[in-house]
Amino acid sequence: MSMDRLQKLIIEKKNPTVVGLDPRPEYVPPQILAEQIATHGETLEAAAEAFYLFNRGLIDALCDIVPAVKPQSAYYEMLGPAGVLALYKTVNYAKSKGMYVILDGKRNDIGSTAEAYAEAYLGRVTVGNAKLPAFDADSLTVNAYLGSDGILPFLEMCKQFDKSIFALVKTSNPSSGELQDLLCGDRNLSTAVGDLMARIARDTIGEYGYSAIGAVVGATYPSDAQVLRRRLENTFFLVPGYGAQGGGAADVAPCFDRYGRGAIINSSRAILCAWKKTEAGDGSDYQEAARQEALRMQKDIAQVVAIC
Amino acid sequence: MSMDRLQKLIIEKKNPTVVGLDPRPEYVPPQILAEQIATHGETLEAAAEAFYLFNRGLIDALCDIVPAVKPQSAYYEMLGPAGVLALYKTVNYAKSKGMYVILDGKRNDIGSTAEAYAEAYLGRVTVGNAKLPAFDADSLTVNAYLGSDGILPFLEMCKQFDKSIFALVKTSNPSSGELQDLLCGDRNLSTAVGDLMARIARDTIGEYGYSAIGAVVGATYPSDAQVLRRRLENTFFLVPGYGAQGGGAADVAPCFDRYGRGAIINSSRAILCAWKKTEAGDGSDYQEAARQEALRMQKDIAQVVAIC
Numbered sequence: 116m117s118m119d120r121l122q123k124l125i126i127e128k129k130n131p132t133v134v135g136l137d138p139r140p141e142y143v144p145p146q147i148l149a150e151q152i153a154t155h156g157e158t159l160e161a162a163a164e165a166f167y168l169f170n171r172g173l174i175d176a177l178c179d180i181v182p183a184v185k186p187q188s189a190y191y192e193m194l195g196p197a198g199v200l201a202l203y204k205t206v207n208y209a210k211s212k213g214m215y216v217i218l219d220g221k222r223n224d225i226g227s228t229a230e231a232y233a234e235a236y237l238g239r240v241t242v243g244n245a246k247l248p249a250f251d252a253d254s255l256t257v258n259a260y261l262g263s264d265g266i267l268p269f270l271e272m273c274k275q276f277d278k279s280i281f282a283l284v285k286t287s288n289p290s291s292g293e294l295q296d297l298l299c300g301d302r303n304l305s306t307a308v309g310d311l312m313a314r315i316a317r318d319t320i321g322e323y324g325y326s327a328i329g330a331v332v333g334a335t336y337p338s339d340a341q342v343l344r345r346r347l348e349n350t351f352f353l354v355p356g357y358g359a360q361g362g363g364a365a366d367v368a369p370c371f372d373r374y375g376r377g378a379i380i381n382s383s384r385a386i387l388c389a390w391k392k393t394e395a396g397d398g399s400d401y402q403e404a405a406r407q408e409a410l411r412m413q414k415d416i417a418q419v420v421a422i423c
Numbered sequence: 424m425s426m427d428r429l430q431k432l433i434i435e436k437k438n439p440t441v442v443g444l445d446p447r448p449e450y451v452p453p454q455i456l457a458e459q460i461a462t463h464g465e466t467l468e469a470a471a472e473a474f475y476l477f478n479r480g481l482i483d484a485l486c487d488i489v490p491a492v493k494p495q496s497a498y499y500e501m502l503g504p505a506g507v508l509a510l511y512k513t514v515n516y517a518k519s520k521g522m523y524v525i526l527d528g529k530r531n532d533i534g535s536t537a538e539a540y541a542e543a544y545l546g547r548v549t550v551g552n553a554k555l556p557a558f559d560a561d562s563l564t565v566n567a568y569l570g571s572d573g574i575l576p577f578l579e580m581c582k583q584f585d586k587s588i589f590a591l592v593k594t595s596n597p598s599s600g601e602l603q604d605l606l607c608g609d610r611n612l613s614t615a616v617g618d619l620m621a622r623i624a625r626d627t628i629g630e631y632g633y634s635a636i637g638a639v640v641g642a643t644y645p646s647d648a649q650v651l652r653r654r655l656e657n658t659f660f661l662v663p664g665y666g667a668q669g670g671g672a673a674d675v676a677p678c679f680d681r682y683g684r685g686a687i688i689n690s691s692r693a694i695l696c697a698w699k700k701t702e703a704g705d706g707s708d709y710q711e712a713a714r715q716e717a718l719r720m721q722k723d724i725a726q727v728v729a730i731c
Binding site: 137139140148152157158159161162187189190192193194195196198199200202203221222223224225226228229231232234235236240241242243244245247249250258259260261262263264265283286287288289290291292293294295297298299300304307308311355 | 447448460467497501503506508537542544553558570572573597598599600601605615619
């Protein structure tokens with residue numbers, strides 16, 4: 116099972132973290148962007164190629180210590196078709212380096228269209244007699260507002276191609292409570308979403324006890340995370356909000372089970388922009404700076420979580 | 424205001440419908456796909472180029488009678504970066520023919536990432552000193568599960584570049600009620616979402632009385648549509664579910680205001696695949712078949728809605 120594969124990688128590296136590859140032109144070391152602008156002009160293509168080269172450098176610097184990457188689709192779509200090509204190349208490069216790739220697209224739609232998204236990111240597409248992969252990530256984030264028939268096509272693809280998905284349950288942003296905290300009967304909406312996902316995924320539980328549908332649970336609401344962790348015992352948590360958004364190691368601790376499993380903590384900007392805080396400050400040491408920040412984060416979390 | 428522009432186009436053409444450009448390889452006339460496979464092999468590139476040519480033919484056949492198109496992003500993403508290029512070209516071609524383009528991506532994320540999506544589909548991206556458009560659609564569908572701070576960056580882009588968005592409120596699929604019908608206090612979740620969107624958009628109301636944030640309201644739940652129409656008097660409705668999903672003209676009637684305004688009805692498969700039901704049946708008459716189906720739909724809706 117795909118979620119077992121992720122958990123195994125985390126145990127091997129003793130590192131329950133994922134690096135969010137969320138580039139913006141201003142996060143890329145100036146030298147890398149300048150070279151691409153010199154070649155392609157001030158174009159979306161220049162930025163897209165710079166994103167890919169930056170990502171490749173980050174993946175090279177991190178792949179032996181970090182189990183997974185999470186490219187955030189928005190930052191690539193921002194550059195149009197050229198950006199989506201950079202995303203595609205990033206997914207493939209990270210996989211070639213043995214990393215687990217969670218594509219953060221928060222996709223959602225009704226049945227037949229959800230099927231198309233599922234084929235796009237996790238499955239195969241039929242053209243003539245050929246069955247072709249499009250993005251072929253290991254995992255995709257999804258939004259469950261449309262209900263179970265919007266999620267089942269993704270789950271079907273998880274079963275068929277050994278993949279996983281993460282549904283938004285309790286997100287890390289300040290306004291997340293406006294809808295997610297609404298009380299619906301005896302539970303709030305985020306709990307209702309978590310319960311619904313757990314119910315439809317219950318026949319996909321792997322050897323570590325986790326199903327193919329994980330949950331996005333923000334580090335910025337640790338008491339919600341604690342309640343959800345107890346309730347959703349077969350649900351793996353993808354946890355944003357550590358670092359730049361204000362969550363610390365103590366805040367992410369409740370997301371793990373008693374074996375230090377069942378969760379992976381995301382960090383994006385702190386790692387991508389680590390080069391801005393070094394003595395050089397010009398980006399020439401961006402790989403080493405990212406690696407040092409990733410190691411610092413691993414150590415920080417190890418203070419509160421022992422993985423066995 | 425962008426929503427005024429859409430309403431004006433609808434009034435000019437006396438046609439409150441939008442054509443969903445949701446291609447799948449099996450919807451494309453065999454001749455078009457075969458030619459591309461002959462050139463590019465059985466590849467994603469072949470299917471992507473066939474999608475674009477098919478769309479172009481449809482747009483040519485419909486642009487004088489239909490005010491808007493709604494390309495569904497999933498079907499292009501399904502073909503990887505080549506598919507996204509076909510989407511980009513489709514958006515631009517439809518705009519060049521004077522059609523209003525609603526990109527159906529159901530995007531959603533937290534603040535800074537929502538900003539990236541908003542820049543991607545509605546705004547501009549900064550590369551060096553240049554400010555460049557990526558997809559530059561007229562409108563984008565979004566999912567509001569993350570709350571207002573996930574929507575405000577889109578709204579900001581609407582104001583800055585005269586665009587609109589449509590938030591999912593009550594979707595047309597069978598499972599939509601699992602979450603959207605949950606009772607939260609004195610209203611259900613879909614109503615709570617509709618109210619929240621209306622509140623944050625209230626300073627964007629245009630001359631026809633509609634704000635920059637519309638709502639997706641499925642034709643398959645006409646009684647919900649009726650309640651929402653009364654409650655959300657400044658919210659324009661994008662209505663899926665007519666035709667293939669089972670909604671008829673009587674079902675979409677409650678979505679309109681007393682002037683026959685404030686709603687646009689989507690049809691996808693019935694128009695894209697109209698060629699399969701003609702005498703030829705081989706797709707050679709796909710443009711004429713699509714046009715006839717679009718005219719039939721216009722007439723069908725005119726029986727229950729008078730636009731003034």
